Amino acid sequence: MRVAIVGSGYVGLVAAACFADLGHEVVCVDNDSAKIAALVAGEVPIHEEFLPELLTRHRGKRLKFTGSLPEAVRNCEIVFIAVGTPPTPQGDADLSYVEAVAREIGLQLNEYAVIVEKSTVPVFTCQRVRRVVTLNASAPIEFDVASNPEFLREGTAVTDFLYPDRIVIGADAERAAQILKRLYEPMTSGEYYRQPNAIAAPNASVRIPPPLVITSTQSAELIKHASNAFLAMKISFINAVANICEAVGADVEQVCQGVGLDSRIGQRFLRPGIGWGGSCFPKDVMAFRAVAQECGYDFGLLEEVMRINDEQRNRFVRKIRNTLWTLKSKRLAVLGLAFKGGTDDIRESPALALIEELLREGCTIAAYDPAAMDRVRAERPELGITFCANPYEAADAADALIILTDWDEFASLDLARLHTALKYPIVVDGRNLYPPEMMAEKGFMYASVGRPTAAPSHKPVLSATTVNGSTR
Numbered sequence: 270m271r272v273a274i275v276g277s278g279y280v281g282l283v284a285a286a287c288f289a290d291l292g293h294e295v296v297c298v299d300n301d302s303a304k305i306a307a308l309v310a311g312e313v314p315i316h317e318e319f320l321p322e323l324l325t326r327h328r329g330k331r332l333k334f335t336g337s338l339p340e341a342v343r344n345c346e347i348v349f350i351a352v353g354t355p356p357t358p359q360g361d362a363d364l365s366y367v368e369a370v371a372r373e374i375g376l377q378l379n380e381y382a383v384i385v386e387k388s389t390v391p392v393f394t395c396q397r398v399r400r401v402v403t404l405n406a407s408a409p410i411e412f413d414v415a416s417n418p419e420f421l422r423e424g425t426a427v428t429d430f431l432y433p434d435r436i437v438i439g440a441d442a443e444r445a446a447q448i449l450k451r452l453y454e455p456m457t458s459g460e461y462y463r464q465p466n467a468i469a470a471p472n473a474s475v476r477i478p479p480p481l482v483i484t485s486t487q488s489a490e491l492i493k494h495a496s497n498a499f500l501a502m503k504i505s506f507i508n509a510v511a512n513i514c515e516a517v518g519a520d521v522e523q524v525c526q527g528v529g530l531d532s533r534i535g536q537r538f539l540r541p542g543i544g545w546g547g548s549c550f551p552k553d554v555m556a557f558r559a560v561a562q563e564c565g566y567d568f569g570l571l572e573e574v575m576r577i578n579d580e581q582r583n584r585f586v587r588k589i590r591n592t593l594w595t596l597k598s599k600r601l602a603v604l605g606l607a608f609k610g611g612t613d614d615i616r617e618s619p620a621l622a623l624i625e626e627l628l629r630e631g632c633t634i635a636a637y638d639p640a641a642m643d644r645v646r647a648e649r650p651e652l653g654i655t656f657c658a659n660p661y662e663a664a665d666a667a668d669a670l671i672i673l674t675d676w677d678e679f680a681s682l683d684l685a686r687l688h689t690a691l692k693y694p695i696v697v698d699g700r701n702l703y704p705p706e707m708m709a710e711k712g713f714m715y716a717s718v719g720r721p722t723a724a725p726s727h728k729p730v731l732s733a734t735t736v737n738g739s740t741r
C-alpha cells in the first residue's frame with residue numbers, strides 16, 4: 270500500500286520504517302529541513318534499537334524522505350499525521366500542528382484517502398480534522414478520517430510497534446476500517462513474523478498475531494488518553510506506597526512482588542522511582558484532565574496522580590540531602606540524563622529536573638548517559654554539566670553517585686572499581702537497581718526508594734588502619 274507519514278519524529282520515523290518492513294511503500298515528510306537532509310544522507314536522528322537496521326534496509330527503496338507534503342500526499346491511499354501535540358500553558362493539547370497539517374492535506378488531496386491520526390489527540394479531533402480538510406479542499410473530494418493511536422515506548426519503539434499488545438483502529442466508515450485492516454494485515458495474519466528477516470520478537474510472551482480492536486473514532490482517541498493516564502496512575506500509586514514503606518521500614522520491592530502477582534494487577538509498571546516524565550505522560554495526563562473538564566466531569570484523581578509525581582522528585586532531592594547532610598559545593602556523579610533508559614529523549618526528563626535542583630543547591634555535576642549526552646550538551650549548555658566517558662570517570666573523586674535512569678549498564682556496574690573511584694562510597698539510587706544488603710556488603714552506604722537505607726556493618730576503613738605509621 271502507498272502510505273504517507275507527516276512528521277518524522279520518534280513516532281513517525283519508527284512507524285515509517287516498520288510499515289516499510291511490512292512491505293508497504295512509505296514516504297516520510299517533515300518540515301524540519303535539517304532532519305530530512307540528515308535522513309536522506311543516511312543519518313539516524315534518534316537512538317532506537319533496530320531503527321538503523323530498518324532504515325538501511327529500506328532507505329531509497331520502499332522508504333523515501335521529503336520536505337514536500339504535496340509530493341508525499343499525492344496518490345497515497347493512507348496519510349498519517351504524526352506531528353507533536355505539546356501542552357498549552359493551560360494544560361490542554363496544542364493542536365495547532367495537527368490543524369496546520371490537516372489544512373495542507375486538504376489543499377493537496379486529489380483522490381480518495383484515509384487521513385489517520387497517529388498523534389495523541391483529545392476526543393473529537395477526528396471530527397475537527399474532517400472539518401478543516403473539507404474547508405480547505407480545492408474541489409469536493411471523498412475522504413475519511415480515522416484514529417490509530419500509537420502505544421510504542423521510546424527505547425523499545427521498533428519491537429513495540431511490530432509486536433504490540435493490540436492495534437487500535439478507530440473508524441466511523443467501513444471503507445476506512447477495511448483499508449487500515451489491510452495495512453496491518455502482515456501483522457494480524459502472522460505473515461510478517463514468519464519471514465526469515467523479520468525483526469525478532471523481544472520475548473516469548475508477546476502475543477502473535479496481535480489482536481485488532483476496531484472502534485469508533487471517539488473511543489480510539491479515548492483509549493490512548495485513558496491508557497497513558499492509567500499507566501501514570503500505576504506509577505504514582507506505587508510511589509505513594511514506597512513512601513509508606515520508607516515510613517515503616519518495609520521493602521517496596523517485596524510489596525511490589527506480592528501485589529503484582531495478582532493477575533488483576535500485574536507486575537509491569539509497579540516500578541517505584543523518581544516519578545514519571547518524558548514527552549507523553551505529563552502532557553497526556555494534563556490533556557485528559559482538560560478533556561474531562563470540558564465534558565463537565567471533574568477528574569480529580571488525575572490531579573492527585575500529578576501531585577504525587579511532583580512530590581516524588583522533591584522527596585528524592587531531600588533523600589540526597591539527608592544522605593549527604595549538606596549539598597553546597599558537593600561534587601555529585603550522576604548516571605542518566607534522559608527521561609528513562611534506552612532512549613536519548615530528554616523532553617520532560619525527571620533526571621534533568623533533579624539535576625537543576627541539585628545545581629540550585631550549589632552542587633557540581635559530573636554526568637554520564639550512554640545516549641543522551643550530545644542532546645543535553647546541545648540543548649542545555651547553561652546547566653554547565655561535566656560530561657564523562659563512562660560511569661567511573663563520572664564517579665572519580667565524587668562525594669556520591671546518584672542513579673537517575675534505568676539503563677541495563679547502570680545495573681551491572683563494576684562495584685569495586687566504583688568504590689575506588691568515589692571519594693566517599695555513597696550511592697543514592699532513584700531506580701532501585703541493586704539489592705541494598707549486597708551494596709552494604711560491598712562497602713557502600715546505599716539509599717534507594719521505598720527500602721531501608723543500607724550501610725556497611727564494619728567500621729569505616731579509617732578507624733582500623735594506621736595513623737602516623739602505628740596501628741591504633
Ligand SMILES: NC(=O)c1ccc[n+]([C@@H]2O[C@H](COP(=O)([O-])OP(=O)(O)OC[C@H]3O[C@@H](n4cnc5c(N)ncnc54)[C@H](O)[C@@H]3O)[C@@H](O)[C@H]2O)c1
Nearest residue numbers: 276277278279280299300301351352353354388389419423
Ligand atoms: N514519543 C513517544 O514515545 C510517543 C508514543 C506514542 C504517541 N506519541 C505521540 O505521537 C505524536 C508525535 O510524537 P513524537 O514524539 O514523534 O514527536 P516529535 O517531536 O519527535 O516529532 C514530531 C515531528 O513532526 C514534525 N512536524 C511538525 N509540524 C510539521 C508539519 N507541519 N509538517 C511536517 N512535519 C511537521 C516535527 O518537525 C517533528 O520532526 C505526539 O502526539 C505524541 O504524543 C508519542
